[in-house]
Amino acid sequence: MYRPISCREISEALIHIRNLYRRDTPKNERKALVDERREAVIRDLLSNLARTSEHPTLKTLLDVFETCQLTLEGAHRLFGYDLRSIREYDFQLNGGRTHIFESYPFERDLPIDLPARFASHAAFDSDAPLRDLVREWHAAVPIRTLESDAWEHPGTFYVHVGTEDSIGSSIPPGSMALVEPVADVETMSPNPRRIYLLQFGNGYRCSQCLVSRGRLLLLGSDRIYRGRENFAHPGSVRIAGRIRMFAMSLPMPEYSRLYSLPDSRQPAALILPWEHASRDRLLATKRKRFRRTKEEELFVSGFLRQELCAKLSARSERRYRSATSSDPHVNALIHLSVASMARYTDALRAGSSWLSDEGRFSLEALLGASRLEDAAAAGRNVDPPDPPDVWQARRSEFGGWPPLLSLKFPQHQSPA
Numbered sequence: 192m193y194r195p196i197s198c199r200e201i202s203e204a205l206i207h208i209r210n211l212y213r214r215d216t217p218k219n220e221r222k223a224l225v226d227e228r229r230e231a232v233i234r235d236l237l238s239n240l241a242r243t244s245e246h247p248t249l250k251t252l253l254d255v256f257e258t259c260q261l262t263l264e265g266a267h268r269l270f271g272y273d274l275r276s277i278r279e280y281d282f283q284l285n286g287g288r289t290h291i292f293e294s295y296p297f298e299r300d301l302p303i304d305l306p307a308r309f310a311s312h313a314a315f316d317s318d319a320p321l322r323d324l325v326r327e328w329h330a331a332v333p334i335r336t337l338e339s340d341a342w343e344h345p346g347t348f349y350v351h352v353g354t355e356d357s358i359g360s361s362i363p364p365g366s367m368a369l370v371e372p373v374a375d376v377e378t379m380s381p382n383p384r385r386i387y388l389l390q391f392g393n394g395y396r397c398s399q400c401l402v403s404r405g406r407l408l409l410l411g412s413d414r415i416y417r418g419r420e421n422f423a424h425p426g427s428v429r430i431a432g433r434i435r436m437f438a439m440s441l442p443m444p445e446y447s448r449l450y451s452l453p454d455s456r457q458p459a460a461l462i463l464p465w466e467h468a469s470r471d472r473l474l475a476t477k478r479k480r481f482r483r484t485k486e487e488e489l490f491v492s493g494f495l496r497q498e499l500c501a502k503l504s505a506r507s508e509r510r511y512r513s514a515t516s517s518d519p520h521v522n523a524l525i526h527l528s529v530a531s532m533a534r535y536t537d538a539l540r541a542g543s544s545w546l547s548d549e550g551r552f553s554l555e556a557l558l559g560a561s562r563l564e565d566a567a568a569a570g571r572n573v574d575p576p577d578p579p580d581v582w583q584a585r586r587s588e589f590g591g592w593p594p595l596l597s598l599k600f601p602q603h604q605s606p607a
Contacts, residue, residue: 192273192525193273193498193499194271195245196270198240201270202240204269204554205237205269207557208233208259208558209230211562214563215563225258229258232255233259236251236255246521246523247520248519248520248521250518252266252267252270252521253545256545259552262299262551262553263297263536263539263548264548265552265554265557266554267521268554272521275297276498277528277529278294280495284494285351286353286365287354287448289351289352289353289356289357289360289394289396290353290481290532291348291349291350291395291463291534292350293536294348294349299333299335300556302332302334302601303597304329304597304604305337305342305573305576305592305597306329307325307327307328307576308325308327308578309324309576309578309581310323310326312580315584315585321603342575343591343593344371344435344586344591346371347370347590348369349367349370350367350370350388350395350397352365352368354444354448355446355448356451357449358451361386361398361434362397362437364446364449365439365444365446366439367437368397368435368436368437369435369436370431370433370434371433371590372432373432379402381401381402383399384399385433386398386399386434388430388431388432388434389431391427391429391452391458392427392460392479392480393452393455393480393482394452394480395431396409397434405423406421406423406424407421407428409421409422428461435590436589453482455482458480459476459480462476465537465540467537471512471514472541473531473537473538474511474512474533475513478512481531481532488530491530492530495529499522501520501526503522507523524538524539
């Protein structure tokens with residue numbers, strides 16, 4: 192997750208990026224002010240690199256991110272952080288609990304294949320190999336292309352079904368499920384044939400359910416489930432979204448430690464991660480929802496201390512779960528996010544630190560360019576697949592093209 196980067200490497204990268212922008216003549220006053228700001232940020236950072244901690248503050252990283260127009264992943268990679276590892280370590284440390292996980296494709300220029308032409312509707316009436324369903328592909332398209340309404344359903348997110356806390360779940364433990372938002376009217380009268388992501392004060396559950404007379408009744412598929420099966424609604428449970436599809440490993444592993452959601456004397460508020468107004472509230476709520484034993488806390492802290500090459504004290508953790516004017520160091524925020532089962536992107540958004548990578552350059556694109564125009568040429572958009580009616584039918588069924596599928600299998604075309 193972290194590899195120490197020498198001051199020399201960072202300096203050389205910053206000087207190269209600065210020279211790219213210097214060759215690009217400002218076209219208006221606003222751009223000239225942006226150029227001045229960039230020059231000041233890079234100058235100050237170059238002057239202070241040798242005297243600063245190996246881990247930058249979040250403010251320092253975001254100054255570089257903003258002024259150099261780097262992607263979030265690019266700004267972190269400059270200082271030695273590999274954001275792609277967050278998902279792997281999240282599953283390793285938090286896989287026992289059902290939780291919303293980080294699905295953002297940080298590597299924005301990752302070349303992927305996307306369908307250009309589908310087969311006819313009839314081809315989808317029965318199971319078939321992918322090569323029989325997609326007749327033509329767009330090759331080597333940057334994965335950032337998927338961040339548009341043409342390819343994915345706005346508001347969707349992913350949940351990991353816990354390998355321990357999911358007894359009674361309608362989806363197998365260890366699965367990854369795509370969740371789509373639902374209208375208020377459906378949250379008050381859910382379809383008992385659909386599977387929903389339910390948020391409780393002490394965790395999440397993927398289950399069929401129905402609502403009657405102010406109570407939500409779980410319709411679990413596991414007959415041995417003996418836990419409490421109905422809850423005040425709204426009040427004790429929230430329908431966070433509808434499960435559109437899910438994927439699991441085959442052959443399906445057996446998990447012997449399945450249990451219901453743990454009891455909680457102080458349940459967390461029923462609020463979704465992106466609805467928090469501040470980072471400290473996000474982290475505090477996550478910690479309250481996903482209680483750990485003392486042994487678990489020690490293991491997680493030790494693991495992250497080794498991977499991030501720094502120790503975050505219990506006192507510092509408490510400080511960042513309360514209102515504070517200080518920004519954490521980058522390694523501390525990654526630590527807090529993973530330990531709290533919070534998505535790193537939510538931790539940044541809640542702190543008003545980051546919203547989008549749109550129009551930004553990857554670090555590799557800038558370092559490999561001799562002119563700014565060369566880096567800009569790395570972007571590429573493609574139209575959704577033909578025929579349009581077949582694509583719309585697939586969107587209605589699956590909610591769009593899943594980015595996690597492209598992250599796992601970037602190349603889909605069969606070799607010639």
